[in-house]
Amino acid sequence: MRKKTFAAAALLAAASLTLTACGSGDDSNSPVSVVSEEAGSDKAATILDQPFEKPDLVLTDTSGKKYDLREQTKGRPTLIYFGYTHCPDVCPLTMNNIAVAKKQLSKAQQDELRVVFVTTDPDRDTPAALGKWLKGIDAQVVGLTGDFATIQAGARTLGITIEPPHKDKNGKIVSTHGTQVVAFSPKTDGGYVLYGEDATVDDYTKDLPKLIKGENP
Numbered sequence: 001m002r003k004k005t006f007a008a009a010a011l012l013a014a015a016s017l018t019l020t021a022c023g024s025g026d027d028s029n030s031p032v033s034v035v036s037e038e039a040g041s042d043k044a045a046t047i048l049d050q051p052f053e054k055p056d057l058v059l060t061d062t063s064g065k066k067y068d069l070r071e072q073t074k075g076r077p078t079l080i081y082f083g084y085t086h087c088p089d090v091c092p093l094t095m096n097n098i099a100v101a102k103k104q105l106s107k108a109q110q111d112e113l114r115v116v117f118v119t120t121d122p123d124r125d126t127p128a129a130l131g132k133w134l135k136g137i138d139a140q141v142v143g144l145t146g147d148f149a150t151i152q153a154g155a156r157t158l159g160i161t162i163e164p165p166h167k168d169k170n171g172k173i174v175s176t177h178g179t180q181v182v183a184f185s186p187k188t189d190g191g192y193v194l195y196g197e198d199a200t201v202d203d204y205t206k207d208l209p210k211l212i213k214g215e216n217p
Helices: 010-014 069-073 090-102 107-112 128-137 146-156 201-213
Strands: 002-005 017-023 032-036 044-054 058-060 067-068 079-082 116-121 141-143 164-167 173-178 183-186 191-195
Touching: 010 116, 017 128, 032 107, 069 116, 079 090, 079 173, 090 201, 116 128, 116 146, 128 141, 146 164, 191 201
Parallel strands: 002 032, 079 116, 116 141
Antiparallel strands: 017 032, 017 173, 044 191, 058 067, 079 183, 164 173, 183 191
């Protein structure tokens, strides 16, 4: 079931915010999404008048080492996405779309770009589990895990809602999380562009060279 609502708040109205409940079971359970988006907008990218600050997050990467998000990505084009490895649909699709588009870049551009995947299910997404999952998508992606409350608070600063994973009536673990990708400028370190779950490989292929330069897509 999907429904669209239009948020009254100016910030939310400017962004494409998606909340999806992903089950860890089979695909017979359709994801539940609530989308707030700008009326009449058909562009994949939403450019924010007031960019988000990069979250002040210190988490653990896939090698088990401390990762200071602001410090490690300072001055670099950065895409941040919150999701989890047991997600049956939107998370792997989003990450694969970015990975395929990234391969169209020059090696220098690929090395400059930071793609960060922050788990919304840290109990199951250990550093090793994250590393194994991301290796099958793009080994350059930074996978981060840690304390759920810390991750939730960091996501909230970007207008992304995350709820604690819970079991549904069938006993399957469900994680509900916002599905937007936030792009941060290498010039200002501000999160100035949002992508919803409908963004395609072509959208990212077209926009990544501009995002890497800190330009509007």
